[in-house]
Amino acid sequence: MSASEKGSEALFDLDDLKKNTARLDVSGIDFATFGDQPLSAGGLRCLRYMHDVEYHTVCYMRDLLVTKAHQDHEIASFLTFWCFEEYWHGEAIGQVLKAHEEGAHAERVQPLRARIRRREAFKPWLHSLGSMIAGREWLAVHMTWGAVNEWSTQAGYARLIAAERHPVLTDLLKRIMRQEGRHIDFYATHARAALASSGRAQRLVRFALERAWSPVGAGVMPAEEVDHLTRFLFTGSDGMAAAQRIDRQIDRLPGLGGLSLLERSITARAA
Ligand SMILES: [Fe+2]
Ligand SMILES: [Fe+2]
Structure with missing residues:
Protein backbone atom coordinates (compact mmCIF):
# COMPACT_ATOMS: atom_id res chain seq x y z
CA MET A 1 0.00 0.00 0.00
CA SER A 2 1.42 3.39 -0.93
CA ALA A 3 1.72 6.25 1.54
CA SER A 4 -0.92 8.09 -0.46
CA GLU A 5 -3.38 5.28 0.31
CA LYS A 6 -2.37 5.13 3.99
CA GLY A 7 -2.43 8.85 4.79
CA SER A 8 -5.62 10.20 6.32
CA GLU A 9 -5.19 13.45 4.40
CA ALA A 10 -3.52 11.89 1.35
CA LEU A 11 -2.88 14.43 -1.39
CA PHE A 12 -0.18 12.70 -3.38
CA ASP A 13 -0.89 10.38 -6.25
CA LEU A 14 1.99 8.90 -8.27
CA ASP A 15 -0.11 8.42 -11.42
CA ASP A 16 -1.09 12.06 -11.23
CA LEU A 17 2.56 13.07 -10.91
CA LYS A 18 3.53 10.88 -13.87
CA LYS A 19 0.92 12.66 -15.97
CA ASN A 20 1.89 16.16 -14.84
CA THR A 21 5.66 16.11 -14.45
CA ALA A 22 7.22 18.39 -17.03
CA ARG A 23 10.06 20.68 -17.83
CA LEU A 24 9.02 24.12 -16.57
CA ASP A 25 7.13 25.91 -19.31
CA VAL A 26 8.73 29.32 -19.83
CA SER A 27 6.96 30.04 -23.13
CA GLY A 28 5.84 33.65 -23.30
CA ILE A 29 8.10 34.76 -20.42
CA ASP A 30 9.90 37.83 -21.74
CA PHE A 31 13.20 37.68 -19.85
CA ALA A 32 14.44 40.75 -21.78
CA THR A 33 11.97 42.86 -19.74
CA PHE A 34 14.39 42.67 -16.80
CA GLY A 35 16.81 44.81 -18.84
CA ASP A 36 14.41 47.80 -18.61
CA GLN A 37 12.71 46.81 -15.35
CA PRO A 38 15.37 45.17 -13.17
CA LEU A 39 14.66 43.62 -9.80
CA SER A 40 15.78 45.31 -6.59
CA ALA A 41 19.29 44.47 -5.37
CA GLY A 42 17.81 42.61 -2.39
CA GLY A 43 15.39 40.63 -4.55
CA LEU A 44 18.12 39.68 -6.99
CA ARG A 45 20.28 38.48 -4.11
CA CYS A 46 17.41 36.18 -3.05
CA LEU A 47 17.14 34.85 -6.60
CA ARG A 48 20.84 33.96 -6.66
CA TYR A 49 20.23 31.88 -3.54
CA MET A 50 17.15 30.25 -5.04
CA HIS A 51 19.03 29.45 -8.26
CA ASP A 52 21.85 27.72 -6.38
CA VAL A 53 19.54 25.77 -4.08
CA GLU A 54 17.22 24.60 -6.88
CA TYR A 55 20.26 23.20 -8.70
CA HIS A 56 21.45 21.55 -5.51
CA THR A 57 18.45 19.16 -5.55
CA VAL A 58 20.52 16.48 -7.27
CA CYS A 59 22.82 16.43 -4.21
CA TYR A 60 19.86 16.22 -1.82
CA MET A 61 18.62 13.29 -3.90
CA ARG A 62 22.04 11.63 -3.66
CA ASP A 63 21.72 11.73 0.18
CA LEU A 64 18.22 10.25 0.04
CA LEU A 65 19.15 7.40 -2.28
CA VAL A 66 21.71 5.97 0.17
CA THR A 67 18.84 5.43 2.65
CA LYS A 68 15.96 2.98 2.36
CA ALA A 69 14.29 5.47 -0.02
CA HIS A 70 15.64 3.61 -3.04
CA GLN A 71 13.80 0.44 -1.91
CA ASP A 72 10.42 2.17 -2.08
CA HIS A 73 9.17 2.44 -5.67
CA GLU A 74 6.84 5.36 -4.98
CA ILE A 75 9.53 7.40 -3.23
CA ALA A 76 12.23 6.57 -5.82
CA SER A 77 9.83 7.47 -8.63
CA PHE A 78 8.97 10.77 -7.03
CA LEU A 79 12.65 11.61 -6.57
CA THR A 80 13.25 11.04 -10.28
CA PHE A 81 10.58 13.57 -11.25
CA TRP A 82 11.40 15.95 -8.41
CA CYS A 83 15.03 16.29 -9.42
CA PHE A 84 14.05 16.87 -13.05
CA GLU A 85 11.56 19.62 -12.19
CA GLU A 86 13.90 21.38 -9.74
CA TYR A 87 16.64 21.36 -12.39
CA TRP A 88 14.44 23.39 -14.71
CA HIS A 89 13.57 25.81 -11.89
CA GLY A 90 17.32 26.48 -11.60
CA GLU A 91 17.56 26.96 -15.36
CA ALA A 92 14.67 29.44 -15.46
CA ILE A 93 15.92 31.47 -12.51
CA GLY A 94 19.34 31.47 -14.16
CA GLN A 95 17.75 33.13 -17.19
CA VAL A 96 16.53 35.93 -14.92
CA LEU A 97 20.07 36.36 -13.54
CA LYS A 98 21.47 36.38 -17.08
CA ALA A 99 18.97 39.07 -18.06
CA HIS A 100 20.55 41.17 -15.28
CA GLU A 101 23.98 40.45 -16.82
CA GLU A 102 24.86 38.18 -13.91
CA GLY A 103 26.59 34.80 -13.96
CA ALA A 104 24.26 31.79 -13.81
CA HIS A 105 24.03 28.03 -14.40
CA ALA A 106 27.47 26.31 -14.52
CA GLU A 107 29.18 29.62 -13.89
CA ARG A 108 27.68 29.72 -10.38
CA VAL A 109 27.15 26.03 -9.72
CA GLN A 110 30.71 24.81 -10.42
CA PRO A 111 32.49 27.12 -7.95
CA LEU A 112 29.79 26.47 -5.32
CA ARG A 113 30.21 22.69 -5.58
CA ALA A 114 34.01 23.10 -5.36
CA ARG A 115 33.69 25.33 -2.27
CA ILE A 116 31.56 22.84 -0.32
CA ARG A 117 33.09 19.59 -1.64
CA ARG A 118 34.51 18.41 1.70
CA ARG A 119 31.22 18.91 3.56
CA GLU A 120 29.28 17.30 0.74
CA ALA A 121 31.58 14.26 0.60
CA PHE A 122 30.66 13.51 4.21
CA LYS A 123 26.88 13.66 3.73
CA PRO A 124 26.21 10.32 1.98
CA TRP A 125 28.16 8.59 4.77
CA LEU A 126 26.10 10.36 7.43
CA HIS A 127 22.77 9.48 5.80
CA SER A 128 23.82 5.91 5.09
CA LEU A 129 24.85 5.46 8.73
CA GLY A 130 21.65 7.14 9.98
CA SER A 131 19.59 4.82 7.82
CA MET A 132 21.46 1.74 9.07
CA ILE A 133 20.93 2.72 12.71
CA ALA A 134 17.40 4.15 12.58
CA GLY A 135 15.95 2.12 9.66
CA ARG A 136 12.60 3.33 8.28
CA GLU A 137 12.47 6.04 10.94
CA TRP A 138 15.38 7.79 9.19
CA LEU A 139 13.14 8.05 6.16
CA ALA A 140 10.51 9.75 8.33
CA VAL A 141 13.13 12.43 9.10
CA HIS A 142 13.79 12.95 5.38
CA MET A 143 10.10 13.07 4.47
CA THR A 144 9.30 15.59 7.20
CA TRP A 145 12.39 17.67 6.46
CA GLY A 146 11.36 17.67 2.80
CA ALA A 147 7.84 18.84 3.67
CA VAL A 148 9.16 21.73 5.78
CA ASN A 149 11.61 22.73 3.05
CA GLU A 150 9.04 22.59 0.26
CA TRP A 151 6.55 24.62 2.36
CA SER A 152 9.33 27.15 3.00
CA THR A 153 10.32 27.30 -0.67
CA GLN A 154 6.73 27.86 -1.75
CA ALA A 155 6.31 30.61 0.86
CA GLY A 156 9.65 32.15 -0.16
CA TYR A 157 8.55 32.50 -3.78
CA ALA A 158 5.22 33.99 -2.72
CA ARG A 159 7.02 36.50 -0.50
CA LEU A 160 9.42 37.45 -3.32
CA ILE A 161 6.46 38.05 -5.64
CA ALA A 162 4.92 40.34 -3.02
CA ALA A 163 8.20 42.18 -2.40
CA GLU A 164 9.11 42.82 -6.05
CA ARG A 165 5.67 43.28 -7.69
CA HIS A 166 7.28 42.60 -11.06
CA PRO A 167 4.82 41.16 -13.62
CA VAL A 168 7.33 38.92 -15.44
CA LEU A 169 8.85 37.61 -12.21
CA THR A 170 5.36 36.99 -10.84
CA ASP A 171 4.38 34.97 -13.91
CA LEU A 172 7.55 32.87 -13.76
CA LEU A 173 7.45 32.22 -10.01
CA ARG A 203 10.41 11.17 18.70
CA LEU A 204 13.31 10.92 16.23
CA VAL A 205 11.87 13.51 13.83
CA ARG A 206 11.08 15.91 16.66
CA PHE A 207 14.61 15.53 18.05
CA ALA A 208 16.20 16.01 14.59
CA LEU A 209 14.14 19.11 13.77
CA GLU A 210 14.73 20.70 17.18
CA ARG A 211 18.48 20.07 17.14
CA ALA A 212 19.48 20.21 13.49
CA TRP A 213 16.90 21.96 11.30
CA SER A 214 17.97 25.10 9.47
CA PRO A 215 16.34 26.93 6.53
CA VAL A 216 16.49 25.25 3.13
CA GLY A 217 19.86 25.98 1.57
CA ALA A 218 21.60 26.79 4.87
CA GLY A 219 23.86 23.76 4.48
CA VAL A 220 24.98 25.01 1.08
CA MET A 221 24.92 28.81 1.10
CA PRO A 222 27.09 31.16 3.20
CA ALA A 223 25.51 32.24 6.51
CA GLU A 224 25.24 35.89 5.41
CA GLU A 225 23.13 34.82 2.42
CA VAL A 226 20.81 32.77 4.64
CA ASP A 227 20.45 35.79 6.94
CA HIS A 228 19.73 38.11 4.01
CA LEU A 229 17.08 35.80 2.55
CA THR A 230 15.44 35.40 5.95
CA ARG A 231 15.35 39.13 6.63
CA PHE A 232 14.26 40.10 3.11
CA LEU A 233 11.41 37.60 2.83
CA PHE A 234 10.30 36.64 6.33
CA THR A 235 10.56 39.67 8.60
CA GLY A 236 7.81 42.27 9.05
CA SER A 237 4.24 41.32 9.84
CA ASP A 238 3.50 39.64 6.47
CA GLY A 239 6.77 37.71 6.47
CA MET A 240 6.30 36.46 10.01
CA ALA A 241 2.67 35.55 9.26
CA ALA A 242 3.87 33.39 6.32
CA ALA A 243 6.38 31.67 8.60
CA GLN A 244 3.76 31.08 11.28
CA ARG A 245 1.47 29.47 8.70
CA ILE A 246 4.22 26.92 8.01
CA ASP A 247 4.66 26.36 11.75
CA ARG A 248 0.93 25.60 11.99
CA GLN A 249 1.26 23.07 9.15
CA ILE A 250 4.10 21.39 11.05
CA ASP A 251 1.93 21.43 14.20
CA ARG A 252 -0.68 19.34 12.36
CA LEU A 253 1.80 16.50 11.66
CA PRO A 254 1.53 13.66 14.20
CA GLY A 255 3.69 14.29 17.28
CA LEU A 256 5.18 17.59 16.05
CA GLY A 257 3.01 20.16 17.80
CA GLY A 258 4.53 23.33 19.28
CA LEU A 259 7.97 23.29 17.62
CA SER A 260 7.71 26.88 16.22
CA LEU A 261 10.68 26.05 13.99
CA LEU A 262 10.30 28.86 11.47
CA GLU A 263 9.40 31.55 13.96
CA ARG A 264 12.36 30.70 16.21
CA SER A 265 14.78 30.56 13.29
CA ILE A 266 13.62 33.90 11.86
CA THR A 267 13.69 35.62 15.24
CA ALA A 268 17.26 34.40 15.79
CA ARG A 269 18.49 35.39 12.31
CA ALA A 270 16.73 38.75 12.19
CA ALA A 271 18.19 39.84 15.56
FE1 LIG B 1 11.92 24.25 -7.12
FE1 LIG C 1 10.26 21.72 -4.84
Missing part, protein backbone atom coordinates in the same frame (compact mmCIF):
# COMPACT_ATOMS: atom_id res chain seq x y z
CA LYS A 174 3.75 31.29 -10.11
CA ARG A 175 4.56 28.63 -12.72
CA ILE A 176 7.35 27.32 -10.47
CA MET A 177 5.03 27.39 -7.44
CA ARG A 178 2.49 25.16 -9.16
CA GLN A 179 5.15 22.45 -9.42
CA GLU A 180 6.35 23.10 -5.86
CA GLY A 181 2.76 22.41 -4.77
CA ARG A 182 3.04 18.82 -6.03
CA HIS A 183 6.35 18.41 -4.19
CA ILE A 184 4.59 19.57 -1.02
CA ASP A 185 1.82 17.02 -1.59
CA PHE A 186 4.36 14.20 -1.81
CA TYR A 187 6.47 15.09 1.21
CA ALA A 188 3.54 16.04 3.45
CA THR A 189 1.66 12.84 2.59
CA HIS A 190 4.68 10.63 3.27
CA ALA A 191 5.70 12.53 6.40
CA ARG A 192 2.17 12.22 7.84
CA ALA A 193 2.00 8.49 7.09
CA ALA A 194 5.46 7.77 8.54
CA LEU A 195 4.80 9.79 11.69
CA ALA A 196 1.31 8.37 12.23
CA SER A 197 2.58 4.80 12.11
CA SER A 198 5.38 5.07 14.67
CA GLY A 199 5.89 6.81 18.01
CA ARG A 200 9.62 6.19 17.60
CA ALA A 201 9.55 8.07 14.28
CA GLN A 202 7.77 10.98 15.97
Whole structure:
Protein backbone atom coordinates (compact mmCIF):
# COMPACT_ATOMS: atom_id res chain seq x y z
CA MET A 1 0.00 0.00 0.00
CA SER A 2 1.42 3.39 -0.93
CA ALA A 3 1.72 6.25 1.54
CA SER A 4 -0.92 8.09 -0.46
CA GLU A 5 -3.38 5.28 0.31
CA LYS A 6 -2.37 5.13 3.99
CA GLY A 7 -2.43 8.85 4.79
CA SER A 8 -5.62 10.20 6.32
CA GLU A 9 -5.19 13.45 4.40
CA ALA A 10 -3.52 11.89 1.35
CA LEU A 11 -2.88 14.43 -1.39
CA PHE A 12 -0.18 12.70 -3.38
CA ASP A 13 -0.89 10.38 -6.25
CA LEU A 14 1.99 8.90 -8.27
CA ASP A 15 -0.11 8.42 -11.42
CA ASP A 16 -1.09 12.06 -11.23
CA LEU A 17 2.56 13.07 -10.91
CA LYS A 18 3.53 10.88 -13.87
CA LYS A 19 0.92 12.66 -15.97
CA ASN A 20 1.89 16.16 -14.84
CA THR A 21 5.66 16.11 -14.45
CA ALA A 22 7.22 18.39 -17.03
CA ARG A 23 10.06 20.68 -17.83
CA LEU A 24 9.02 24.12 -16.57
CA ASP A 25 7.13 25.91 -19.31
CA VAL A 26 8.73 29.32 -19.83
CA SER A 27 6.96 30.04 -23.13
CA GLY A 28 5.84 33.65 -23.30
CA ILE A 29 8.10 34.76 -20.42
CA ASP A 30 9.90 37.83 -21.74
CA PHE A 31 13.20 37.68 -19.85
CA ALA A 32 14.44 40.75 -21.78
CA THR A 33 11.97 42.86 -19.74
CA PHE A 34 14.39 42.67 -16.80
CA GLY A 35 16.81 44.81 -18.84
CA ASP A 36 14.41 47.80 -18.61
CA GLN A 37 12.71 46.81 -15.35
CA PRO A 38 15.37 45.17 -13.17
CA LEU A 39 14.66 43.62 -9.80
CA SER A 40 15.78 45.31 -6.59
CA ALA A 41 19.29 44.47 -5.37
CA GLY A 42 17.81 42.61 -2.39
CA GLY A 43 15.39 40.63 -4.55
CA LEU A 44 18.12 39.68 -6.99
CA ARG A 45 20.28 38.48 -4.11
CA CYS A 46 17.41 36.18 -3.05
CA LEU A 47 17.14 34.85 -6.60
CA ARG A 48 20.84 33.96 -6.66
CA TYR A 49 20.23 31.88 -3.54
CA MET A 50 17.15 30.25 -5.04
CA HIS A 51 19.03 29.45 -8.26
CA ASP A 52 21.85 27.72 -6.38
CA VAL A 53 19.54 25.77 -4.08
CA GLU A 54 17.22 24.60 -6.88
CA TYR A 55 20.26 23.20 -8.70
CA HIS A 56 21.45 21.55 -5.51
CA THR A 57 18.45 19.16 -5.55
CA VAL A 58 20.52 16.48 -7.27
CA CYS A 59 22.82 16.43 -4.21
CA TYR A 60 19.86 16.22 -1.82
CA MET A 61 18.62 13.29 -3.90
CA ARG A 62 22.04 11.63 -3.66
CA ASP A 63 21.72 11.73 0.18
CA LEU A 64 18.22 10.25 0.04
CA LEU A 65 19.15 7.40 -2.28
CA VAL A 66 21.71 5.97 0.17
CA THR A 67 18.84 5.43 2.65
CA LYS A 68 15.96 2.98 2.36
CA ALA A 69 14.29 5.47 -0.02
CA HIS A 70 15.64 3.61 -3.04
CA GLN A 71 13.80 0.44 -1.91
CA ASP A 72 10.42 2.17 -2.08
CA HIS A 73 9.17 2.44 -5.67
CA GLU A 74 6.84 5.36 -4.98
CA ILE A 75 9.53 7.40 -3.23
CA ALA A 76 12.23 6.57 -5.82
CA SER A 77 9.83 7.47 -8.63
CA PHE A 78 8.97 10.77 -7.03
CA LEU A 79 12.65 11.61 -6.57
CA THR A 80 13.25 11.04 -10.28
CA PHE A 81 10.58 13.57 -11.25
CA TRP A 82 11.40 15.95 -8.41
CA CYS A 83 15.03 16.29 -9.42
CA PHE A 84 14.05 16.87 -13.05
CA GLU A 85 11.56 19.62 -12.19
CA GLU A 86 13.90 21.38 -9.74
CA TYR A 87 16.64 21.36 -12.39
CA TRP A 88 14.44 23.39 -14.71
CA HIS A 89 13.57 25.81 -11.89
CA GLY A 90 17.32 26.48 -11.60
CA GLU A 91 17.56 26.96 -15.36
CA ALA A 92 14.67 29.44 -15.46
CA ILE A 93 15.92 31.47 -12.51
CA GLY A 94 19.34 31.47 -14.16
CA GLN A 95 17.75 33.13 -17.19
CA VAL A 96 16.53 35.93 -14.92
CA LEU A 97 20.07 36.36 -13.54
CA LYS A 98 21.47 36.38 -17.08
CA ALA A 99 18.97 39.07 -18.06
CA HIS A 100 20.55 41.17 -15.28
CA GLU A 101 23.98 40.45 -16.82
CA GLU A 102 24.86 38.18 -13.91
CA GLY A 103 26.59 34.80 -13.96
CA ALA A 104 24.26 31.79 -13.81
CA HIS A 105 24.03 28.03 -14.40
CA ALA A 106 27.47 26.31 -14.52
CA GLU A 107 29.18 29.62 -13.89
CA ARG A 108 27.68 29.72 -10.38
CA VAL A 109 27.15 26.03 -9.72
CA GLN A 110 30.71 24.81 -10.42
CA PRO A 111 32.49 27.12 -7.95
CA LEU A 112 29.79 26.47 -5.32
CA ARG A 113 30.21 22.69 -5.58
CA ALA A 114 34.01 23.10 -5.36
CA ARG A 115 33.69 25.33 -2.27
CA ILE A 116 31.56 22.84 -0.32
CA ARG A 117 33.09 19.59 -1.64
CA ARG A 118 34.51 18.41 1.70
CA ARG A 119 31.22 18.91 3.56
CA GLU A 120 29.28 17.30 0.74
CA ALA A 121 31.58 14.26 0.60
CA PHE A 122 30.66 13.51 4.21
CA LYS A 123 26.88 13.66 3.73
CA PRO A 124 26.21 10.32 1.98
CA TRP A 125 28.16 8.59 4.77
CA LEU A 126 26.10 10.36 7.43
CA HIS A 127 22.77 9.48 5.80
CA SER A 128 23.82 5.91 5.09
CA LEU A 129 24.85 5.46 8.73
CA GLY A 130 21.65 7.14 9.98
CA SER A 131 19.59 4.82 7.82
CA MET A 132 21.46 1.74 9.07
CA ILE A 133 20.93 2.72 12.71
CA ALA A 134 17.40 4.15 12.58
CA GLY A 135 15.95 2.12 9.66
CA ARG A 136 12.60 3.33 8.28
CA GLU A 137 12.47 6.04 10.94
CA TRP A 138 15.38 7.79 9.19
CA LEU A 139 13.14 8.05 6.16
CA ALA A 140 10.51 9.75 8.33
CA VAL A 141 13.13 12.43 9.10
CA HIS A 142 13.79 12.95 5.38
CA MET A 143 10.10 13.07 4.47
CA THR A 144 9.30 15.59 7.20
CA TRP A 145 12.39 17.67 6.46
CA GLY A 146 11.36 17.67 2.80
CA ALA A 147 7.84 18.84 3.67
CA VAL A 148 9.16 21.73 5.78
CA ASN A 149 11.61 22.73 3.05
CA GLU A 150 9.04 22.59 0.26
CA TRP A 151 6.55 24.62 2.36
CA SER A 152 9.33 27.15 3.00
CA THR A 153 10.32 27.30 -0.67
CA GLN A 154 6.73 27.86 -1.75
CA ALA A 155 6.31 30.61 0.86
CA GLY A 156 9.65 32.15 -0.16
CA TYR A 157 8.55 32.50 -3.78
CA ALA A 158 5.22 33.99 -2.72
CA ARG A 159 7.02 36.50 -0.50
CA LEU A 160 9.42 37.45 -3.32
CA ILE A 161 6.46 38.05 -5.64
CA ALA A 162 4.92 40.34 -3.02
CA ALA A 163 8.20 42.18 -2.40
CA GLU A 164 9.11 42.82 -6.05
CA ARG A 165 5.67 43.28 -7.69
CA HIS A 166 7.28 42.60 -11.06
CA PRO A 167 4.82 41.16 -13.62
CA VAL A 168 7.33 38.92 -15.44
CA LEU A 169 8.85 37.61 -12.21
CA THR A 170 5.36 36.99 -10.84
CA ASP A 171 4.38 34.97 -13.91
CA LEU A 172 7.55 32.87 -13.76
CA LEU A 173 7.45 32.22 -10.01
CA LYS A 174 3.75 31.29 -10.11
CA ARG A 175 4.56 28.63 -12.72
CA ILE A 176 7.35 27.32 -10.47
CA MET A 177 5.03 27.39 -7.44
CA ARG A 178 2.49 25.16 -9.16
CA GLN A 179 5.15 22.45 -9.42
CA GLU A 180 6.35 23.10 -5.86
CA GLY A 181 2.76 22.41 -4.77
CA ARG A 182 3.04 18.82 -6.03
CA HIS A 183 6.35 18.41 -4.19
CA ILE A 184 4.59 19.57 -1.02
CA ASP A 185 1.82 17.02 -1.59
CA PHE A 186 4.36 14.20 -1.81
CA TYR A 187 6.47 15.09 1.21
CA ALA A 188 3.54 16.04 3.45
CA THR A 189 1.66 12.84 2.59
CA HIS A 190 4.68 10.63 3.27
CA ALA A 191 5.70 12.53 6.40
CA ARG A 192 2.17 12.22 7.84
CA ALA A 193 2.00 8.49 7.09
CA ALA A 194 5.46 7.77 8.54
CA LEU A 195 4.80 9.79 11.69
CA ALA A 196 1.31 8.37 12.23
CA SER A 197 2.58 4.80 12.11
CA SER A 198 5.38 5.07 14.67
CA GLY A 199 5.89 6.81 18.01
CA ARG A 200 9.62 6.19 17.60
CA ALA A 201 9.55 8.07 14.28
CA GLN A 202 7.77 10.98 15.97
CA ARG A 203 10.41 11.17 18.70
CA LEU A 204 13.31 10.92 16.23
CA VAL A 205 11.87 13.51 13.83
CA ARG A 206 11.08 15.91 16.66
CA PHE A 207 14.61 15.53 18.05
CA ALA A 208 16.20 16.01 14.59
CA LEU A 209 14.14 19.11 13.77
CA GLU A 210 14.73 20.70 17.18
CA ARG A 211 18.48 20.07 17.14
CA ALA A 212 19.48 20.21 13.49
CA TRP A 213 16.90 21.96 11.30
CA SER A 214 17.97 25.10 9.47
CA PRO A 215 16.34 26.93 6.53
CA VAL A 216 16.49 25.25 3.13
CA GLY A 217 19.86 25.98 1.57
CA ALA A 218 21.60 26.79 4.87
CA GLY A 219 23.86 23.76 4.48
CA VAL A 220 24.98 25.01 1.08
CA MET A 221 24.92 28.81 1.10
CA PRO A 222 27.09 31.16 3.20
CA ALA A 223 25.51 32.24 6.51
CA GLU A 224 25.24 35.89 5.41
CA GLU A 225 23.13 34.82 2.42
CA VAL A 226 20.81 32.77 4.64
CA ASP A 227 20.45 35.79 6.94
CA HIS A 228 19.73 38.11 4.01
CA LEU A 229 17.08 35.80 2.55
CA THR A 230 15.44 35.40 5.95
CA ARG A 231 15.35 39.13 6.63
CA PHE A 232 14.26 40.10 3.11
CA LEU A 233 11.41 37.60 2.83
CA PHE A 234 10.30 36.64 6.33
CA THR A 235 10.56 39.67 8.60
CA GLY A 236 7.81 42.27 9.05
CA SER A 237 4.24 41.32 9.84
CA ASP A 238 3.50 39.64 6.47
CA GLY A 239 6.77 37.71 6.47
CA MET A 240 6.30 36.46 10.01
CA ALA A 241 2.67 35.55 9.26
CA ALA A 242 3.87 33.39 6.32
CA ALA A 243 6.38 31.67 8.60
CA GLN A 244 3.76 31.08 11.28
CA ARG A 245 1.47 29.47 8.70
CA ILE A 246 4.22 26.92 8.01
CA ASP A 247 4.66 26.36 11.75
CA ARG A 248 0.93 25.60 11.99
CA GLN A 249 1.26 23.07 9.15
CA ILE A 250 4.10 21.39 11.05
CA ASP A 251 1.93 21.43 14.20
CA ARG A 252 -0.68 19.34 12.36
CA LEU A 253 1.80 16.50 11.66
CA PRO A 254 1.53 13.66 14.20
CA GLY A 255 3.69 14.29 17.28
CA LEU A 256 5.18 17.59 16.05
CA GLY A 257 3.01 20.16 17.80
CA GLY A 258 4.53 23.33 19.28
CA LEU A 259 7.97 23.29 17.62
CA SER A 260 7.71 26.88 16.22
CA LEU A 261 10.68 26.05 13.99
CA LEU A 262 10.30 28.86 11.47
CA GLU A 263 9.40 31.55 13.96
CA ARG A 264 12.36 30.70 16.21
CA SER A 265 14.78 30.56 13.29
CA ILE A 266 13.62 33.90 11.86
CA THR A 267 13.69 35.62 15.24
CA ALA A 268 17.26 34.40 15.79
CA ARG A 269 18.49 35.39 12.31
CA ALA A 270 16.73 38.75 12.19
CA ALA A 271 18.19 39.84 15.56
FE1 LIG B 1 11.92 24.25 -7.12
FE1 LIG C 1 10.26 21.72 -4.84
